Amino acid sequence: MKAQLENIYNLATSDIEQANTIADIEEIRLKYLSRKGEFNSIKKGLKDLSDEEKRTVGALANQITNDLESLLKDKYDKFYQKELNEKLQKDRIDITLSGKYIPEGKVHPLTSTTNEIISIFQGLGFSVVSPELSPEVETEYYNFDMLNVPKDHPARDVQDTFYVKNMPNVVLRSQTSGDQIHIMENQKPPIKVIAPGRVYRNENINARKNNFFHQIEGLYVDKNITFGDLKGVLNEFIRLYFGSARPTRFRSSFFPFTEPSAEVDVQCIMCQGKGCRTCSGTGWLEVLGCGMVDVNVLKGVGIDPDVYTGFAFGMGVERLAMLKYAIDDIRLFFNNDKRFLEQF
Numbered sequence: 648m649k650a651q652l653e654n655i656y657n658l659a660t661s662d663i664e665q666a667n668t669i670a671d672i673e674e675i676r677l678k679y680l681s682r683k684g685e686f687n688s689i690k691k692g693l694k695d696l697s698d699e700e701k702r703t704v705g706a707l708a709n710q711i712t713n714d715l716e717s718l719l720k721d722k723y724d725k726f727y728q729k730e731l732n733e734k735l736q737k738d739r740i741d742i743t744l745s746g747k748y749i750p751e752g753k754v755h756p757l758t759s760t761t762n763e764i765i766s767i768f769q770g771l772g773f774s775v776v777s778p779e780l781s782p783e784v785e786t787e788y789y790n791f792d793m794l795n796v797p798k799d800h801p802a803r804d805v806q807d808t809f810y811v812k813n814m815p816n817v818v819l820r821s822q823t824s825g826d827q828i829h830i831m832e833n834q835k836p837p838i839k840v841i842a843p844g845r846v847y848r849n850e851n852i853n854a855r856k857n858n859f860f861h862q863i864e865g866l867y868v869d870k871n872i873t874f875g876d877l878k879g880v881l882n883e884f885i886r887l888y889f890g891s892a893r894p895t896r897f898r899s900s901f902f903p904f905t906e907p908s909a910e911v912d913v914q915c916i917m918c919q920g921k922g923c924r925t926c927s928g929t930g931w932l933e934v935l936g937c938g939m940v941d942v943n944v945l946k947g948v949g950i951d952p953d954v955y956t957g958f959a960f961g962m963g964v965e966r967l968a969m970l971k972y973a974i975d976d977i978r979l980f981f982n983n984d985k986r987f988l989e990q991f
């Protein structure tokens with residue numbers, strides 16, 4: 648029986664030696680050491696031996712079992728480590744690899760500037776006019792006549808305004824001011840609205856001028872509206888848009904549809920008024936035009952100028968975006984160059 652045990656021990660150790668994987672080790676354990684394994688079937692014969700033999704053979708059987716278990720464990724540990732290393736190597740994540748680029752959509756700077764301006768005026772109590780009162784294709788009647796623009800005014804010339812082919816008196820609007828007329832024809836005072844929109848001019852395109860651009864028109868008509876209200880609203884707009892209170896000046900100007908009229912300048916944001924290339928050395932930047940609604944315009948839409956007064960203003964979105972972001976060429980807004988657009 649001793650010889651049988653030793654024989655199995657030798658077979659088992661040789662199997663263990665040849666084992667190559669964790670699966671092999673498990674197979675060997677089952678073959679020799681499990682309840683149905685070869686070792687156990689021999690140990691079952693112990694009961695037929697004398698007490699003396701039981702002790703010596705039993706001790707040998709235990710020792711061989713322990714030895715085999717220890718050999719299997721060593722081998723198992725070795726393979727386990729090896730297979731783990733292989734798995735780690737294979738599944739390794741290279742953290743130095745660059746990530747996958749997922750392009751992110753951006754809002755066009757003219758859209759975000761328009762939205763910002765709208766939001767400021769909404770905060771000051773203005774509402775946005777509905778689009779049907781702000782058509783891009785307009786009649787001369789709304790674009791010029793009702794705005795008090797004389798028949799022989801140079802702005803009416805084809806050199807300045809796009810006329811629609813084969814449609815007499817129809818133009819691509821040259822200003823959003825025509826919206827004032829649509830609004831006042833459709834609404835009784837108090838009126839406190841802004842109208843954002845695209846306008847067209849027959850210009851030679853250069854860094855400063857494009858043949859279309861965007862304006863935001865404002866109109867406030869009510870009882871007792873004064874030039875002081877106009878200054879208060881526009882100074883507050885400039886403070887909120889440029890981020891801090893800035894010196895402004897209201898320069899006397901002329902528009903056919905406002906009287907008195909003014910151009911509003913803000914202290915140059917580049918040089919703080921010292922004079923630089925952007926402000927042509929003046930220290931001031933022109934940001935918008937405005938004025939009190941002309942009596943003739945109010946009469947034209949049936950609003951009694953003895954009861955109501957109002958002010959109007961118009962600003963260029965491109966110009967305001969260029970000033971805020973120090974952009975020196977208006978064409979950048981329309982070239983759709985991603986290197987430019989991605990900066991916003």
Ligand SMILES: [Zn+2]
Nearest residue numbers: 915918923926
């Ligand atoms: Zn300057």
